[in-house]
Amino acid sequence: MIEIKNLYKSFEQKEVLKNISKVFNKGETNLIIGRSGSGKTVLLKSIVGLHEIDRGQILYDNRDFTSMSTKLRKKLRREMGMVFQGGALFDSLTVEENIRFPLDMFSVLTPSEKQKQVDFCLERVNIADANKLSPSEISGGMKKRVAIARAIVMNPKYLFCDEPNSGLDPETSLVIDELIHSITVDLQITTIINTHDMNSVMEIGDNILFISDGEMCWEGNRKDILHTENQKLQEFVFANKQYQRIRDDKINQ
Amino acid sequence: MNIFNQTGKYFALLLKVFSKPERHSLYVKQTFNEIENLGVNSVGIVTVISIFMGGIITLQVAYNMTNPLLPTYLIGLGNRDTLILEFSSTILALIMAGKIGSNITSEIGSMKVTEQIDSLEIMGVNSASYLILPKIIAVVMMFPLLYILSVFFGLIGGMIVGPAVGAVTVTDYLNGVQYLFNPYYITFSLIKCLVFGFLIASISAFFGYTVEGGAFDVGSASTRAVVNTNIMILVWDLILTQLLL
Numbered sequence: 001m002i003e004i005k006n007l008y009k010s011f012e013q014k015e016v017l018k019n020i021s022k023v024f025n026k027g028e029t030n031l032i033i034g035r036s037g038s039g040k041t042v043l044l045k046s047i048v049g050l051h052e053i054d055r056g057q058i059l060y061d062n063r064d065f066t067s068m069s070t071k072l073r074k075k076l077r078r079e080m081g082m083v084f085q086g087g088a089l090f091d092s093l094t095v096e097e098n099i100r101f102p103l104d105m106f107s108v109l110t111p112s113e114k115q116k117q118v119d120f121c122l123e124r125v126n127i128a129d130a131n132k133l134s135p136s137e138i139s140g141g142m143k144k145r146v147a148i149a150r151a152i153v154m155n156p157k158y159l160f161c162d163e164p165n166s167g168l169d170p171e172t173s174l175v176i177d178e179l180i181h182s183i184t185v186d187l188q189i190t191t192i193i194n195t196h197d198m199n200s201v202m203e204i205g206d207n208i209l210f211i212s213d214g215e216m217c218w219e220g221n222r223k224d225i226l227h228t229e230n231q232k233l234q235e236f237v238f239a240n241k242q243y244q245r246i247r248d249d250k251i252n253q
Numbered sequence: 254m255n256i257f258n259q260t261g262k263y264f265a266l267l268l269k270v271f272s273k274p275e276r277h278s279l280y281v282k283q284t285f286n287e288i289e290n291l292g293v294n295s296v297g298i299v300t301v302i303s304i305f306m307g308g309i310i311t312l313q314v315a316y317n318m319t320n321p322l323l324p325t326y327l328i329g330l331g332n333r334d335t336l337i338l339e340f341s342s343t344i345l346a347l348i349m350a351g352k353i354g355s356n357i358t359s360e361i362g363s364m365k366v367t368e369q370i371d372s373l374e375i376m377g378v379n380s381a382s383y384l385i386l387p388k389i390i391a392v393v394m395m396f397p398l399l400y401i402l403s404v405f406f407g408l409i410g411g412m413i414v415g416p417a418v419g420a421v422t423v424t425d426y427l428n429g430v431q432y433l434f435n436p437y438y439i440t441f442s443l444i445k446c447l448v449f450g451f452l453i454a455s456i457s458a459f460f461g462y463t464v465e466g467g468a469f470d471v472g473s474a475s476t477r478a479v480v481n482t483n484i485m486i487l488v489w490d491l492i493l494t495q496l497l498l
C-alpha cells in the first residue's frame with residue numbers, strides 16, 4: 001500500500017501538483033488518469049522520489065519515504081520496479097542483459113539462478129526468444145515487455161508504469177494491460193499506472209485517480225466512471241464518443 | 254551568477270561520483286570497456302595527428318633558422334621540446350576534448366533524455382558513479398599513455414619530414430633529439446596529462462548528466478562541453494606551467 005498525503009510540487013514559479021492525497025492499494029491496478037500535461041508523470045516521479053516534493057508525505061506501507069535518508073531510500077528502491085514512458089532500456093546491453101542488470105547489481109544469486117530468474121521473467125512477458133537482441137532491434141511493444149520484465153525481475157513490492165501502452169496498437173495495448181494486471185494480482189504488488197487511454201481504464205481500472213491541472217478531481221473505479229457527474233471527468237471520458245454510446249445504451253436498457 | 258551555480262552543481266556531481274560504489278566487479282568491467290572505447294580507440298587518431306604535427310613543427314623550426322651558423326641538430330631539439338612540453342599534452346588534450354569529450358557528453362546526455370538515468374536511480378543504483386567514475390578512471394589512465402605515444406610519433410614525423418626536405422640529416426636530427434634533454438619536462442607534462450584527462454572526462458560528463466529536453470539539447474550540450482573543457486584546459490595549463498616549471 002502506498003499513501004500520499006497533501007502532496008505539492010512546483011517547478012520554479014509553476015505549481016504542477018496541488019494538494020494530492022490518495023491511497024493506492026496492494027494487489028490492485030491503481031490508475032492515475034488525466035489529459036496530457038495534467039501532471040501524471042510529475043506525480044509518479046514524485047512518488048518514487050525522482051522529483052523532490054515541496055510539501056506533503058509519501059508512505060510505503062507506513063514507512064515515511066519523504067523523511068528518509070538517501071541510504072534508506074536507495075534500499076527501499078530495491079523494492080520498486082518502474083516502466084518508463086519510452087521504455088528506457090539500456091541500449092548498450094542486450095534484452096537479456098537489460099533484465100539481468102538489477103540482479104547483477106544487487107543480488108547474491110549464482111549465475112545459473114540469475115539465468116533462471118531472467119528466463120522466468122521473459123516467459124512471463126511472452127518474449128522468450130528475443131533475449132540476445134539489442135533494444136534497437138525490437139519493436140515498441142516488445143520494448144515495453146522487456147521494460148516490464150526488467151521491472152519485475154527483483155520481485156518488487158511496488159510497480160510503477162508511466163503510460164505503458166502509449167504508442168501501441170489497441171490489441172497490443174490490451175495484452176500489456178492484462179499482463180500488468182495479472183502480475184499485480186499474482187504477485188500481490190501495489191501497482192500504479194499512468195494512462196490517458198480509456199480502454200485501459202475500462203479494462204483494468206480497479207482504483208482510479210483523475211487529475212486535472214495538477215489537482216485531484218475525482219476518484220473511484222471503472223464501474224463508477226461512466227456515470228460520473230463530474231464535469232471535467234465527463235469531458236475526459238466522453239471525448240471518445242464510443243463511451244458516450246456505451247453509457248447511453250446502458251441507461252436505455 | 255550562472256557560472257557559480259554551474260560550478261556548484263559540478264562539484265555536487267563529483268561528490269556523487271566519488272561516493273562508494275554498489276558492486277565493484279561491475280565497475281571494474283565498465284572501466285575496461287571505457288578504456289577500450291575512449292582510450293584504445295583513440296590510438297589511431299593520436300598517431301596520425303602526431304606524425305603530421307611533428308613534421309610541421311620540424312619544418313617551422315627549420316624555416317626560422319635563417320642563420321647558417323646555427324647547427325642543424327637544433328631542429329631535432331626544437332621539435333622534441335615543443336612536443337614534450339606543449340603539443341603532446343595541451344594541444345592533444347584540446348583535440349581529445351573534441352573526440353572523447355563530445356562522445357561522453359552525447360552518450361550520457363542521451364541516457365538522460367531517454368530516462369535511462371532515472372531508470373538506474375529507481376533501481377537504487379548511484380547513476381552518477383556508475384556512469385561517470387569508470388570514464389574518469391579510463392581517461393585519466395589512458396591520457397599519459399597517449400601522451401607518450403604522441404611524443405614518439407611526433408619525433409618520427411620530424412625524422413621523416415626534416416631529411417625529406419633537406420633541412421637536416423637523420424643523424425643530426427637524432428643527435429638533436431638527445432641533446433640537453435631535461436627529463437623533468439616529461440614529468441611536468443605527465444602531471445598536466447592527469448589533470449587534463451580528469452577535466453575532459455568530468456566536465457563532459459557533467460554537461461551530459463545535466464541535459465534537459467531532447468536530442469537537440471544533447472547536441473548543444475556537447476558543443477558547450479567541448480568549449481568549456483577547452484577553456485579549462487588552457488586555464489589549468491597556465492596555472493600548472495606557472496606552478497611547476
Ligand SMILES: Nc1ncnc2c1ncn2[C@@H]1O[C@H](COP(=O)(O)OP(=O)(O)OP(=O)(O)O)[C@@H](O)[C@H]1O
Pocket residue numbers: 011014016034035036037038039040041042043196
Ligand atoms: N522538469 C520540469 N520542469 C518544469 N516543468 C515541468 C517539468 N516536468 C514537467 N513540467 C510541467 O509539468 C506539467 C505536467 O507535466 P507531466 O509530464 O506530468 O504531464 P503528463 O500528465 O505526464 O502528460 P503526458 O500525458 O503528455 O505525459 C507540464 O505543464 C510540464 O510543462
Ligand SMILES: [Mg+2]
Pocket residue numbers: 040041042085162163
Ligand atoms: Mg507523462
